[in-house]
Amino acid sequence: xxxxxxxxxxxxxxxxxxxxxxxxxxxxxxxxxxxxxxxxxxxxxxxxxxxxxxxxxxxxxxxxxxxxxxxxxxxxxxxxxxxxxxxxxxxxxxxxxxxxxxxxxxxxxxxxx
Amino acid sequence: xxxxxxxxxxxxxxxxxxxxxxxxxxxxxxxxxxxxxxxxxxxxxxxxxxxxxxxxxxxxxxxxxxxxxxxxxxxxxxxxxxxxxxxxxxxxxxxxxxxxxxxxxxxxxxxxx
Numbered sequence: 001x002x003x004x005x006x007x008x009x010x011x012x013x014x015x016x017x018x019x020x021x022x023x024x025x026x027x028x029x030x031x032x033x034x035x036x037x038x039x040x041x042x043x044x045x046x047x048x049x050x051x052x053x054x055x056x057x058x059x060x061x062x063x064x065x066x067x068x069x070x071x072x073x074x075x076x077x078x079x080x081x082x083x084x085x086x087x088x089x090x091x092x093x094x095x096x097x098x099x100x101x102x103x104x105x106x107x108x109x110x111x112x113x
Numbered sequence: 114x115x116x117x118x119x120x121x122x123x124x125x126x127x128x129x130x131x132x133x134x135x136x137x138x139x140x141x142x143x144x145x146x147x148x149x150x151x152x153x154x155x156x157x158x159x160x161x162x163x164x165x166x167x168x169x170x171x172x173x174x175x176x177x178x179x180x181x182x183x184x185x186x187x188x189x190x191x192x193x194x195x196x197x198x199x200x201x202x203x204x205x206x207x208x209x210x211x212x213x214x215x216x217x218x219x220x221x222x223x224x225x226x
Contacts (some may be wrong), residue, residue, distance in 0.1 A: 031212050045215070104149075
C-alpha cells in the first residue's frame with residue numbers, strides 16, 4: 001500500500017545532541033511537510049518542500065533544518081535539541097493544493113533528556 | 114493572515130447521539146477547509162475537505178461538514194456517534210494558491226457507552 005513512513009517511531013536524545021528524523025513516501029507526491037505537535041496542541045508547520053524548493057516558516061527556529069535528497073525521502077535535523085523540542089513530529093505529503101495535507105505519517109515522538 | 118478557531122476543547126456525547134464540532138475561520142477569500150481526526154499517539158487522518166462547489170461535503174466514517182460563508186464556519190457533523198469515534202478532531206484552513214495549512218487547537222471527543 002502507498003503510504004507515508006516515519007522512522008523511528010520513538011526517539012530519545014540527549015540535550016544538545018543532534019538528531020535526525022526520517023520520512024519516506026511511496027505516493028510520489030510533490031509536497032512534503034514537517035509539523036511539530038506538542039502535547040495537547042495543534043500541529044505547527046515547520047517547513048515544507050515543493051519538489052526541491054524549500055519553504056521555511058518565519059517562526060521556525062534555526063535549530064531545525066531539513067533535507068530532501070529525492071522525491072521519496074525527507075529528513076528533519078535538529079542540531080542542538082533543547083528540552084522544549086520534545087514533541088511529536090509529523091510528516092505529511094500532498095499532490096495538489098486542494099488536497100491539503102492529505103496523507104500523514106504516524107509521527108515520531110521525540111524525548112529530550 | 115488566515116486563522117482557525119475551534120471553540121470547544123472537549124465534547125462528551127453518548128454513543129448513538131448526534132455530534133457537531135464547531136470550526137470558525139478567518140480568511141479574506143474562499144479558503145480551503147479540512148477536518149482531520151487523530152487517535153492517541155497516531156498521525157492525522159483526513160476526514161473531508163472543501164475548496165469549492167457544493168457547500169455540504171461528505172467524508173469518510175459517516176462524517177459530513179457544511180461550509181457557511183456568512184458565518185465563516187465549517188462545522189463537522191455525524192448523525193450517530195460510535196464509541197470508536199472517540200479521538201481528537203482538528204479543523205484546518207489553507208490559503209488558496211499556497212501549500213500552507215494552519216490547524217485549529219483541536220476538540221477532544223469522548224463517547225459514553
